[in-house]
Structure formats: C-alpha cells, structure tokens
Amino acid sequence: MRTKFSYELTTLSDELAQMARLAHEATERATVALTDTDLAAAFEVFALEERLQAKHANCEDRSVILLALEAPVARDLRHVVTATGLADDLFGIGVALSRVADAVVRRHPQPVAPPHIIPLLSGMASATVELATAAAAAITSQPPSPDLAPTPRDRTVEHLHRQLLRVIADTSWDYGSAMAVDLALLAQQYERCAAHCGRIGRLIRFLHTGIPLSAQVDH
Template sequence: MRTKLHEQLDDLTDRLALMCHLAGEAIGVATDALVQADLPLAEQVFDLNEQIEGARGPCEDQAMALLALQAPVAGDLRQVVTGVHLVSDLSRMGGLAQHVAASVRRRHPNHVTSGEAEELLTRMGRVATELAGLAEQVLRGRDPELAAELGRRDDELDDLHRRLLTLIQDPTWEGTIPTAVDVTLLGRFYERFGDYTVVVGRRVIFLVTGEQLTP
C-alpha cells in the first residue's frame, strides 16, 4: 500500500514539475513576443496557459484522491498538502505570463515600449524564465539549499523592477502615459512571477524539513 502511495506521490510531483516547466516556457515566449512585437508568439502563450490549466484539474483531483483513499501521514501528508497549494501557485505563474502576452496582443503591431524600458523588461523576462527553470529543478530534486537559492536570485528581479519604476518616474522620460501604464503593469507581472517561484521554493523547504518559512 505504501509503495503504491509513493508511486502516486511521485506522479503528482511530475505533474507539478510539468506545470512549472510550462509556466517557464510561457514567460520566456511572452518575453520574446514583447521584444519582437510578435503576435503569433503571444498567441502561443495563451496555448501554453491552456495546457497549464488543463493540468491543474488532474493534479487537484489526484491530491484529493490521495487524501481520501490513502490516508497519508507525516511527510507523505505534507507532500499532498503542499501539492494542493503548488497547483494554485503554478497556475498563477501561467496567468502572469498570459498577462504579458495580452499586452503584446493589445498593442500589436506596435511595440509596447522601447529603449531602456524595453531592455529592463527583457532582462526581467530572462531572469523570470531562469527562476522558473530553477523552481522546476527544486520540485523534482527537493533540494532545500537549491530552494533557498530562488530567494537570492529573485533579488535580481526585484532590483530590475525598482530600476524600471525609477526610469518611468523620471521627469525626463519621454514615454506616454499609456506606455507608462503598460510598463508599470508588465514590471509588476514579472515581479509577481518571480515571487511565486520563491513561494515554490518555500513550499519545498516545508515539504522536506517541516519548517514553515515566513516571507
């Protein structure tokens, strides 16, 4: 019975890691679409998010079935409960990537922004993509030290976000008000995406150690 439970828990982990992989792919493609003002790329992000949402239901159903039928305890119970929370976190990551793509779709065929603002957003997108890849590794390997690294790497994203806000608040910045709104929202989407990867790391640390970390 325990062997079957662990096989099912491993399968749940694989499903969650796939959701994380898709979210990372989505934010990467969304960033490419942003830089290139490429509508077909933006549409790919919507397709990727549909895949993420399609995986959400089976993950939730599997977790609920494990709770109801297998009666997990101790570390196994932590893994199931953590999985339930992670499904929502990973779904939100996909949603944030879709928000970036929606900005591209809304402004097409024009670029959402240009110059230094676009450069900063591009860097934020690259860091967000790397964070998602790291989060996937954490989910698969359950390494607390690697999980803690997510928080340190997210500091880079936060710094870029601060620089972006400073830029558009500068009186000499030549962007329009609509562009400033778009850039502010995009910066927030990337910043929140990074935050969710940190949450993934904290949940894995809790799973492995039982230690509940505060933000």
C-alpha cells in the same frame, strides 16, 4: 490502500513535473514575445497557460483523492500540501505571463515599450527565465531538491522593477500616462513570477524540513 496512495502520489509528482516544464517554457516564449514583438510567441504563451490550467485542475483533484484514501502520516501530508502549493504557484506563473503576452498582442505591431525601456523589461524577463529554470530543475528532480530550488534572496526582478518605476515617474517621461501605467502593470507581472518562484523554493524546503514558509530564514 497504501499501494493506491503511492501510485496517486507518484502520478501527482509527474503532473507537477509537467507543469514545471510548461511554466518554464512559458517564461521563454513570453521573453521572445516581449523582446521581439513576436505575435506567434505571445499566442504560444496563451496556449501554455491553458495547459497549465488543465494540469492545475488535475493536481487539485488528485490531492483530494490522496487525502480521501487514508489518514496520511506527517510526511505524506507534507507532500500533498506541498504539491498543492506548487501547482498553485506554477499556474500563477502562467497567468502572469499570459498578461505579458496580452500586452504584446494589444500593442502589436508596435513594441510594448519605448526603446530605452526594453532593456529593463528584457532583464526582468531573463531573470524570470532563470528563476523558472531553477524551479523546474528542483521540482523535476526525484525527490524535489531544495539545493536546486530558486532562492527568495534573488532580487534582480525587484531591482529592475524599481528602476523602471523611477524612469516612468520622472518628469522627463514623454510617452504619456497610459503607457506608464501599462509598463508598471507589465513589470508587476514579472514581480509576481519572481514571487511565485521564490515561494516554490520555500515549499520544497518545507517538504524536506517541515519548517513553515513563514518561519524560514534566507541565508
């Protein structure tokens, strides 16, 4: 029974590593779609989200199998709980980026934003790629490394989001309320990606320390 448990746990870790790579790739392709108004890249993001959804379902099923095999010790239980949370967050990144890609498709062949807004969105996209890179590196290392994990202290996306909101709320905004709402929603998707990456870092620290996410302190 223990051998079966170890096998399923290793397979679950492999599934998570694949999800991390897919989520990272999605951040890169979404950046290309956004900055270059690239329709092909946008559709690649849709395809990556579908693959993430399938992997997410696999991880959920395997987690149930692991819990049903035997009463796991505390460390094993933390591993399964962490894996379930990681799968949720990696899939959440895919969902958020799919909405970014959808905005590109809807606006095509026009850019998703006026020229002076593109640098703000591009900055958010680049910061998200960096966070996803850290998340993938942390998850794919064996065992998952808290030293490589993204930190919730990174506020780059949040700061750029605030800048964007100030611009679209200014009285000099000449592009209409519909465009302003679309841009606010678009920026929100990147905030969600950053939040998922930050939670991934907390989950990996929980795996190693047992400290609940809500009790962790950012240094």
